[in-house]
Amino acid sequence: xxxxxxxxLLEENHNTLFKWLEDQPNDNWEKGPDGKWTVGQQILHLxxxxxxxxxxxxxxxxxxxxxxxxxNREPIDxxxxxxxxxxxxxxxxxxxxxxxxKLKKTLLKDRERLLTKLQIHSKKLQFKLKKISDVxxxxxxxxxxxxxxxxxxxxxxxxxxxxxxxxxxxxxHYGEETYC
Numbered sequence: 001x002x003x004x005x006x007x008x009l010l011e012e013n014h015n016t017l018f019k020w021l022e023d024q025p026n027d028n029w030e031k032g033p034d035g036k037w038t039v040g041q042q043i044l045h046l047x048x049x050x051x052x053x054x055x056x057x058x059x060x061x062x063x064x065x066x067x068x069x070x071x072n073r074e075p076i077d078x079x080x081x082x083x084x085x086x087x088x089x090x091x092x093x094x095x096x097x098x099x100x101x102k103l104k105k106t107l108l109k110d111r112e113r114l115l116t117k118l119q120i121h122s123k124k125l126q127f128k129l130k131k132i133s134d135v136x137x138x139x140x141x142x143x144x145x146x147x148x149x150x151x152x153x154x155x156x157x158x159x160x161x162x163x164x165x166x167x168x169x170x171x172x173h174y175g176e177e178t179y180c
Contacts, residue, residue, distance in 0.1 A: 001078050003137070006156055007126040013163040014122045017046075020167060021115065024174065029108050033173050040106030042166050043114050050121035053159060056142050057128045057152070064140045071141050071151045078157050081150075085158060085165075088146045096146070122163075129156055 001009075024039060032038035037045070056064070076084070089096060106114065129137075137153035144150050150158065 001153070001157055003129055003132075003134070006153070006160060007129050009160040010122060010126050010129075010156070010163070013160050013167065014119070017163055017167045017170075018115070018119070020170065026108055026111070028174055029106065029111050036173055037100065037103065038106065039170060039174070040108075040111065040114065041103050042170055043118060044106050045103060046163060046166055047114055047117045047121060049159065049162060050118065050125060053142075053155065054121055054124050054128065057125075057132070061136055061140060064142070068141045068143060068149065070139050071149075075138055075151060076154055078161070081147075081154055081158050082161050085147060085161065092146060099145070125156065125159065 021039070021043075028038065029040045030038055032041070059067075132152060137156075138151050140152050141149040142152060142155050144155060144158065147158065
């Protein structure tokens with residue numbers, strides 16, 4: 001997937017999420033289904049993920065190469081990344097469940113701040129993506145807690161899917177009546 005396509009997918013998936021959020025009652029921000037994250041926690045998780053990636057992409061390229069190495073395999077396409085992610089989620093249910101319990105509760109008063117941060121980090125990632133050379137996108141790697149080492153292009157494609165994944169979870173848990 002080319003840089004422009006990935007940036008467009010990031011934008012589209014975030015817009016879909018924001019459109020869905022506009023129609024949701026504020027009560028859902030702090031109250032969620034039993035044993036599941038609230039809307040606020042889902043957004044906090046996405047903000048944290050984007051912030052970590054943007055921070056990593058702020059390091060000099062030589063540091064990333066020194067710290068994590070270079071890719072030693074063929075690039076993986078978007079569909080394969082999505083498929084592998086779903087398989088990793090299935091294979092590591094205990095690990096993800098334990099990780100998910102650590103996420104703090106969010107308050108309604110934090111809603112606007114978190115939504116603004118999500119929007120800013122999404123735009124920042126799109127900007128950074130367009131500035132990175134194709135060579136660096138396909139050779140430099142970053143660690144993903146579940147997926148292992150991924151090229152920068154792959155982890156940004158995963159990030160685009162990650163937003164879609166959480167949007168689908170929100171729609172499933174809070175119903176599709178208000179989603180158009």
